[in-house]
Amino acid sequence: MTIFNRDEYAVATANWDNCIGNFLEIERLIPTNYIFTLSKEQIDWLKDKNDYKEFCTEIGIYNSQLVLILSPLDKKGQKAAVTEYPYSVLSELQGDLPLVETKEYTVIKNAVLSNDLRKIDDNADMYFPVANMPMMDQDKAVSAIESWRNEGMNWFYYECGDFKGARVFKKFYVPSENLTPPKEGLTSFVCSFGLKYSDIYQRMLVTLIFISFYEDLQNNGSVETISNTYDWSQPCPPICRI
Template identity: 40%
Template sequence: MGILTPQQYLDAVKKWEDSRGDFNLVQNLFKPNSVFNLHHSQIEQIKNLNKSNDFCVQIGVSDQDELIIIPVPVDDRGVIMGLEQYQYSAFETLEKDLYLTEKQTYTVVKKSVLSTKMRRTDSDSDIFFPVINKPVMEQEKALEAIESWQNNGMDWFSMERKNAIDAIFTHFMVPVERIFEAKEGIMFVTTFGLKYSEIYQKLLPALIFISAPDNLSNESVEIDSNTLDFAKPCPPY
């Protein structure tokens, strides 16, 4: 985690925009088996300023030629807001195993019929399977998207570079739900995924947020699912 001045922020954003068309640069920036660690203090910095249902995660390149993410608040018109200083996270190798958790609750509803003669005439039971609502992501789908990026991310860049460099993402718009609700001591390990978009009829990158205790300790976290899916790269969204 580090701090950028407004000028350093603008420089980092422009450096990524200019790097998107250079496949060799992209390969060097997107180190395999790497993640961003988004800490509680970074979320708190923008939480009270944000006026939208989304906040922005800007992609940048630091002076040290590291890929970075920069969380930025958004006003009520959806415009990215300026700050006096910007906190960023670098793309770093994942040093410890990361546990994805998902609690599934199955509901069994039993029904019986009592006749007018006060006798049981029928009984059955129905099983209702768990429903996963956005932005929570099913564990298997999250793993599939992350592994797809690891295996095919550079192929995606190569294809997009041939089609239209300007179509390669510069930032992600992220719903505040669940992220802004995180308690102190909880961080988000953030990584790229690759998943199919029914709207655009093609594979698109996603940012996948996995909540974990600070410093990836073995402390348990009580949560239905610790995996959140935000597939809103800009462009094309």
């Protein structure tokens, strides 16, 4: 498990704070088809340390690489007192990224993103008659990831140029229920950036989408198959609580 001590954590987060208005440096640091991967060991560490309905992931730069840092919260939703900070380096996806979603015995949708986050396959199988096919969370997740891949640098260019990076994300708040999915055999999370429109803020915001991987994720039409796409995270800024 890759871990920062307090000093390394402080350096990494300060480096990102100093970078968020520099579009050329951000363009170098963040290929829009790269992702973070969190291991089961890191997930278990966070489950043990976090005491709130959400946990925090912070963005940093270390050794000229973008990193995602795990930061647990205490019972009041404030940063927990810890001496170590597990982190993941933004890197290229190894292999394709399957997204699976099942909706109450009716429609099973499957989508596959390539290792550079292009949609290369999708299908839907109907196992019981339904009146129509609803918009599903998976569709929104794929759309947000593709929007990030295609428009992420345009978003940074606008934010760095017009707002000097003041509105660029520094951390994300993530529902803690992501850490305990209702299926055995969890091995890792893949975390992808996405672009999603906010009705409240009337603009596009960056989110992190958590996609879980299991030892035996089924893809055979079984009614026991469950979604492996989890809740959206909330970026700070604008949603800052600590």
